[in-house]
Amino acid sequence: GDSVTQMEGPVTLSEEACLTINCTYTATGYPSLFWYVQYPGEGLQLLLKATKADDKGSNKGFEATYRKETTSFHLEKGSVQVSDSAVYFCALIGTGNQFYFGTGTSLTVIP
């Protein structure tokens, strides 16, 4: 079945460090891929998405490229800020138009 596997956390970085959170997927067909972010005490909100191979989603300095050959959608940011501290979820729309979420990766950025 369809599924998403993302890097285990927690991740702790110093401000201005580079971030990569790995995400790989298993799906039939060509799913749309997403990164959601959850700030403390809030619900999830869409960070970025990509709907077809080689598409790059970007938002708030974060980027992720839909790689069909490696079935990956890694999240990257060149310089993280304290305000980026949150839990990040990789997700896809799969069979039956249902969303499949990864387990989430907690990021803490320290000044």
Next chain:
Amino acid sequence: DARVTQTPRHKVTEMGQEVTMRCQPILGHNTVFWYRQTMMQGLELLAYFRNRAPLDDSGMPKDRFSAEMPDATLATLKIQPSEPRDSAVYFCASGLSFPGSPNTGELFFGEGSRLTVL
């Protein structure tokens, strides 16, 4: 500013009591999802509705949980009787889905209902 509204935001109850959580999806959205989030299990899908019809509730314990959409503006999740292991944050999310389309786009989440069962 369109958003998904969940009530109550916080609920503390005793084991055995009935708990009802409500969700108002964004007007015009035709899909509604209920998720449960815990530290141990992460985000679990409990139920999924499209055009008010339940499409998937395989993740929901049937003996005590029930989910309904009495109309397009209200989704409910009920637990009866509640147990301490039901303590979690319950999220409702809504979105748009068109049959035959491979891309349903963004899901909008509510702020969650934090349930504590003593």
